[in-house]
Amino acid sequence: MAWKAIGVFDSGVGGLTVLKEIMKVLPQEDTIYLGDTARVPYGTKSPETVVRYSRQITSFLVSRDIKMLVVACNTASAVSLTALKKEFSIPIVGVIEPGARRAAAVTRSGKVGVIGTAGTIKSSAYAKAIKRINPGIEVVTRACPLFVPLAEEGWIDNEIARLTAQTYLKGLKEESVDTLVLGCTHYPILKGIIAEVMGDGVTLVDSAEETAFTVAEILGKKSLLRPTSEKGNHHFFVTDVPAGFIRVGSRFLGERLGDVYQVNLDDEAHEEEQAGEDKQTAP
Amino acid sequence: MAWKAIGVFDSGVGGLTVLKEIMKVLPQEDTIYLGDTARVPYGTKSPETVVRYSRQITSFLVSRDIKMLVVACNTASAVSLTALKKEFSIPIVGVIEPGARRAAAVTRSGKVGVIGTAGTIKSSAYAKAIKRINPGIEVVTRACPLFVPLAEEGWIDNEIARLTAQTYLKGLKEESVDTLVLGCTHYPILKGIIAEVMGDGVTLVDSAEETAFTVAEILGKKSLLRPTSEKGNHHFFVTDVPAGFIRVGSRFLGERLGDVYQVNLDDEAHEEEQAGEDKQTAP
Secondary structure (H helix, E strand, O other), X not given: OOOOEEEEEEOOOOOHHHHHHHHHHOOOOOEEEEEOOOOOOOOOOOHHHHHHHHHHHHHHHHHOOEEEEEEOOHXXXXXXXXXXHHHOOXXXXXXXXXXXXXXXXHOOOOEEEEEEOHHHHHHOHHHHXXXXXXXXXXXXXXXXXXXXXXXXXXXXXXXXXXHHHHHHHHHHHHOOOOEEEEXXXXXXXXXXXXXXXXXXXXXXXXXXXXHHHHHHHHHHHOOOOOOOOOOOOXXXXXXXXXXXXHHHHHHHHOOOOOEEEEOOHHHHHHXXXXXXXXXXXXX | OOOOEEEEEXXXXXXXXXXXXXXXXXXXXXXXXXXXXXXXXXXXXXXXXXXXXXHHHHHHHHHOOEEEEEEOOHHHHHHHHHHHHHHOOOOEEEOHHHHHHHXXXXXXXXXXEEEEOHHHHHHOHHHHHHXXXXXXXXXXXXXXXXXXXXXXXXXXXXXXXXXXXXXXXXXXXXXXXXXXXXXXXXXXXXXXXXXXXXXXXXXXXEHHHHXXXXXXXXXXXXXXXXXOOOOOOEEEEEOOOHHHHHHHHHHHHOOOOOEEEEOOOOOHHHHHHHHHHOOEEOO
């Protein structure tokens, strides 16, 4: 089983920040990443729809023989993890639990802020996870719908980004949280402006690194780790045409992406053919 | 044939502004609206994917026996109209041609600006349509990706909306356009701030009204109009759960929505069952 790959999925490119940390902690592992770029974003959609998409993607990755699944999307982690664990027998890890664990470990004042998409915040998944670890921690949350389009527009350090961050984070500042969970894989791109608005006393928590440690821990316990002498290969699938993903993805991954294949999840029968036809190589 | 409904589709709620104008011009007509809320937005996706979605939706509406199709989404109009016209035999109208016609009629200086999603602007559909009408008109375009999330956040008259509009519209102002096409169904919601930034001398063109006139003209020519003594019924379908559409939709339509049904376009076989199960009534 150890030879199999680690499956990672996200609604789009954001999950590449999680993949990046996994590649850092476990360079010997193969990975298969799927970005659902034809249906992105998930954060504005209903839990029912996000669960349906997550199931389709997990089926696809499981059919490619993965030994473990990482749900790198905060919204999908928040609403679909229970359903996926019920349906599939491989180990499945989301980004919420690791992020919550880190936040609970980091806070001194016992006041933690969480920002995320509308879907993630509405689910209360972070608040529940943090309180499971330490019921004494007070959790203040805020949905920040404009952060993803701002990050995608590349407006991460101008007056519009600053005013938007001030508007969204005002309540969290007033509540004097000392820890802020960046509960969406796009938000680390806005880290600079968020840190500036929150001020020096506040620690920003990004789930990616902690998630990678969790993956290593689980694979270790199950004796599913590859020997460290190996060097992992990385495959990428997307549901829209690969061009945009390739362009933006290297920024998120911090290195050049390999071949990216397009798959049609609506119509599993054709996917091999599609993948073959629509392969694109990063320049 | 005249008894049949007019089909209208959009990636989400925005197309309801077009439906509203159709209902005003042709109150006797039945309409069937589909909002692809599970896959919204289209403006950031590839032409290939938008064409695939548009085909699925058109098949669905045609199977419900429509006499005419209105593509109320600017992005879908820009990239999929040719493919749809080739495949389906009913009359099909988009919002680009009517908007272009209005802009060409309105401009005095011969300098027209067009704003829209990345997909619409990249297609050059408006520029081509305007130049087909009058090759002497100069067209200046700009994609405004943040306008849709701003409109959906309800930030239509604050400093963030103002700065965003100033940033996006700066080039168009400098080019001294006297007419600006709002090439996305969400943009009329930001009309106030756009008008303020562009200044008094600039006429804003919204395709919705002109599209409704075009629909009336085509149905009239083909003798497909219902007698004006009748009163049309209006049905709504969405691909995500109806709750969000119902909540936001009435703002776009300007009146209470009737029953809204959910359909699963991935899996046409189940749609009737789904529709029956997931019906929700506006409160």
